[in-house]
Amino acid sequence: MKIYDFTQAPNPRRVRVFLAEKGIQVPYEQVNIAGGDNRKPEFLRINPMGGLPVLELDDGTHIAESVAICRYFEAQKPEPALFGVDAKDKAVVEMWNRRMELEILSMTAGAFRNTSEFFKGRIPQSAEYGAICRNAALKRLEWLDKELANRQFIAGDRFTIADITALIGIDFGRTTGIKIAPEQKNLQRWYDAVSSRPSAKA
């Protein structure tokens, strides 16, 4: 078993933080996105989408998509439960994880993908859409600050994958200057708590 990884990208970080919270160790193999190694035929046989991370199981199965990899390990080692504990709680965690993905991570990533020099010539870019993403991300941080007035973590009173997705989404905002505003004190309190967990360094 091993995980194809790229330390500078947000989705591989989601898996590393998740595994650190679980106390699971898996060997990593770096695939250099910056050098285009994820677009070479040998990697496209592993993941035709070209994305990272990818989990390679001992039977040769390849599991791409960071949340799919996290679910695999949740089933292998249920504790601590990072996807929720019963039917209702699991649905609530899924809802919040998707909101953090669609409203935060997709927006900070969309801002970067559509405006950065890094992606110029690699993907079709729209600076206009990058600006839309940036504004959306800033508005969503305002909203998230209000949501966090009455609870400790994103999906309730326990740390879950929704906190991991929010953390990597917000941290990736640094690439385009999207930041928690000084008045967003609930969000900052949450951010300080999750980013000071040892897993955040994974």
Next chain:
Amino acid sequence: MKIYDFTQAPNPRRVRVFLAEKGIQVPYEQVNIAGGDNRKPEFLRINPMGGLPVLELDDGTHIAESVAICRYFEAQKPEPALFGVDAKDKAVVEMWNRRMELEILSMTAGAFRNTSEFFKGRIPQSAEYGAICRNAALKRLEWLDKELANRQFIAGDRFTIADITALIGIDFGRTTGIKIAPEQKNLQRWYDAVSSRPSAKA
């Protein structure tokens, strides 16, 4: 228990098809997106994102996000298993469901949202990004056709939520003229099979 629904949008359809496959009946209450009812304060108290569908449980809990709602019912009634059967299969289904969401549904929806009269004035639009989404969706249909050369369904030999997501994603492409091409015979064979299931009419 009830589900806030809007029959013309793709995500509510995902839940209706899922429940039809499960043989579960839940009362629906229509919320008129076209008339802006989902942006009114009373609905924003139910889902601050303004999106549909939303499941309301008898204890008053609101579960938004269509996949979260589907997971809730998968836990309540595991058969037929639409999210996979064991740890590895569940990870494979999650991978394919996310690919269908990110590569197909997000692209056909992105093409519509960014170019349609319907969304003009409702959300910030970028026709440039809409065209990028449209091209991406057409390329992904080419790729999906090749993937389906050697298996019956999107995630393997069983019908899963990945088929539902692909179906609603492809059907929503009609809004911007994104269609399966005549030479995409594997994809057409798959499409004919899933769209002729009784659930497709839900």
